Amino acid sequence: MFITGAVYIRHYRKAMSGSVIQEKVAKLLSRQSGKPVLRPIKPLALKNEVASRKLKKGEATCVTEMSLLMACWKQNDFNNTVCSKEVSVFYTCVEKAQNKAKAKQGTQGRLLPKEANTLLKRFPNQSSEI
């Protein structure tokens, strides 16, 4: 059967990867050549959980619009009808910032740690063969 180059390599890697890893681990744990490199306390197996990421601290959004609005307020004795333009500008800025924050959360290619954990709970790693 004619197999294309890339598929053939993937096939080869898939067949080899499991046993290659096991051999390497066995070598690291073995006491044959002096002291073992690894001395694991817990079993060397993946958990059904992903560590949660540190929340990146952003900056305050819409500060300039807020300061303009407050300046208008100070001049006009907190009258909202006179400052209606600044108010609408502030609202549009806030909405844009909210949309941006929402859109930014889920993208960048990776799964969020929460989503990954939910998936792993439903489809956990097989610790033993069925």
Next chain:
Amino acid sequence: MAASVRHLLKPWTPSLCLMRWSRYNPYYLDPDPSKDARVPESELSPEEKELQELKTVSPIKAALSSDTSSAFNDPLISKFINMMMHDGNKILARGIMTQTLETIKRKQVEKYHKSPAAKREEIECNPYTVFHQALENCKPIIGLASVQKGGKSYQVPVPLTDNRRRFLAMKWLITECRDNKHRRTHMYEKLSQELLAAFTNEGNVVKRKHDLHKMAEANRAYAHYRWW
């Protein structure tokens, strides 16, 4: 022994009755009870057409028993009634709301008939528009959030979401009417007074909103302590 065996022989009935949950998967759409609001296909923009198609395909949350398809169903007023409700006494809360609207209408109509012809057009007699406008006038634009920095907590001016603003306006109205008025007046009377004052940007609730704005303005130096 006999009692436990009898318990096993009884037919099984669910001990919980099914209510509408508030936790749904995000793809569930809200029910739209209005039946006359169907616009013909030609007048819809492409985004609205997409929305309509989505409604035919995606699942919809169960409708609340307070959602009606009548012309008098107003979501803002329903929300206000729910906030006024105490111990689940919806009948009393609804009664107070209807009495409030009636009182507003009576006062405005009286004002209308007493005023000269030139000023009559400015007087708003529709109690629903009075309510909506009064609530708009009570909504704060910027709120304060407590942020801890360097061991000390600061009041930081923060933009509020629409839901939060609506909630604050309604909460202020209700607490103002409950606490700061004469105890012998009925709730509907107190509410109508406060709503009519808020309609013209006067009264204690609007004053409270202005106080919040002033505090935010005084603390504008701490605006950079926010990280969202």
